[in-house]
Structure formats: structure tokens, C-alpha cells
Amino acid sequence: xxxxGEGIFPPVPTxxxxxxxxxxxxxxxxxxxEPKWRASAGALYGQDWLxxxxxxxxxxxxxxxxxxxxxxxxxxxxGELDIEGYYMFTKGGSDFIAGPNSSHHYGVLVIGRYxxxxxxxxxxxxxxxxxxxxxxxxxxxxxxxxNSTPMVGVGxxxxxxxxxxxxSLRYFHISNAGTAGGNEGLNFFQLSVGxxx
Numbered sequence: 445x446x447x448x449g450e451g452i453f454p455p456v457p458t459x460x461x462x463x464x465x466x467x468x469x470x471x472x473x474x475x476x477x478e479p480k481w482r483a484s485a486g487a488l489y490g491q492d493w494l495x496x497x498x499x500x501x502x503x504x505x506x507x508x509x510x511x512x513x514x515x516x517x518x519x520x521x522x523g524e525l526d527i528e529g530y531y532m533f534t535k536g537g538s539d540f541i542a543g544p545n546s547s548h549h550y551g552v553l554v555i556g557r558y559x560x561x562x563x564x565x566x567x568x569x570x571x572x573x574x575x576x577x578x579x580x581x582x583x584x585x586x587x588x589x590x591n592s593t594p595m596v597g598v599g600x601x602x603x604x605x606x607x608x609x610x611x612s613l614r615y616f617h618i619s620n621a622g623t624a625g626g627n628e629g630l631n632f633f634q635l636s637v638g639x640x641x
Contacts (some may be wrong), residue, residue: 446498479511482526482610486636488534494631495516498584504634508555516556526555526573534630536583549618551577551593561602566602577618588623591618608640 459547483506508528516523529552537544555573575593579586599612614636619629 445487465630466639469562474634479509480608480640482508482510482528482638482640484508484610484636485639486612486634487531488621488634490534490536490618490632490634491628492574493495494584495629496631497628498536498630500534500536500583500630500632501534502632504530504636506530506636506638510554510557510640513556518558520562521558524557525559526553526560526571527555528555533584545581545583547579547616549577549579551575553593553595555595566600569599571597571599571612571614580619583630585628586618586620587627588620590620592621593618596633597608597634604639606641610635610638610640612636612638 482487482553484504485506488502488504489499490496490498490502495602500601506528507530508526509528510524510530513523513525522608530549530550532549534549535544535546553575555571557569557571560568573595575590575595577591577593579589579591582589593616595614595616597612597614599610601608612635614634615630616632616634617629618632619627
């Protein structure tokens, strides 16, 4: 008898995750000013009306390091630079275009984030970023194993004792930027919650 969650949440490949997280930690420590760590998890929802023919669902786990960055201040808003390493998995094949399959993805995002001004409590923010991702499986919409991942998002951050809780909604795109194949690309809404410390 299968245990609850078996086959839905595949085990995270430990070695690759350790390498990504170690590189992230080294970069963040070397460049940080008033740094913050963030651990987050979320869900991915891909729909055909977003432009993806292969409807997929999945999960997302991330660790990031952020710090204030004066070089990306914009229109009086102070910018925060965030380097995020993540692991995500997706399952698809529900639209009969591709057979049922699952895939694992490993990536890094560089994110600029801007917070609502003039408040000390819960704050809203907007963010935009770009990164690279490796996937272990080609799908109906993905023709290469290494892909580009632009994203935009909005969210809320709220104080919680000495930490902060962060909620975000992102539009997340995966494609090879037209460098190979038909490059249909995958498009997701990503919902996540994280703890900053």
C-alpha cells in the first residue's frame, strides 16, 4: 500500500540541492549588506490559457539571500537584490497532447524587489527577475534541458517576532528564448509562502 504523498512529492536529489545551496550561501555572504535569508515553498499551476499546451502542476522549494542594493533604486523606491536557488517538480500530460510524465527542475533566479513605502507593518512589494534552469526531461513545450526563466510577481511581507513572513504570487515562464525547436514554453502561476530571518 502506498503511503500518503508517495508519487506526488518525489524526493529532492540531495547532492544537487547541496551544491546549489552552498553556491548561494557563498555568493550571499560575499556580497551581503544587512542580508536576509528566506526559505520558501509553494505550488505551481500551468494552464493552457496561459500559453502552455501541456497543462502541468507542481511544487517549488527555494532558499534565497537578499540585501539592499542602491544600484537598483528606482523612482525613489529602494531596491533589494535577491539571489534564489530552487528545486521544482511538475507533472503533466492531462491534455492528451503528451503522455503523463513528471520532471525535475533546478535553477537560480536573480530578483529585484521593491517595497511599499511609508509603513512599518505589513508591506506590499513588486518583483521581477530572470534566471537559468536545468530540467531532467524534455516535454511537449520544452525542447532543451537548459532554459531561460523570466518572472514577475507581487506579494506581502509581514513582521513575525524577529522574523518576517512573505507571501508571493508570480508569473513564471520557462523557455529556451527561441534558440532551439518549436519553443512553445511553459507558463505558470506560482503561489508561495516563506520565512525571512
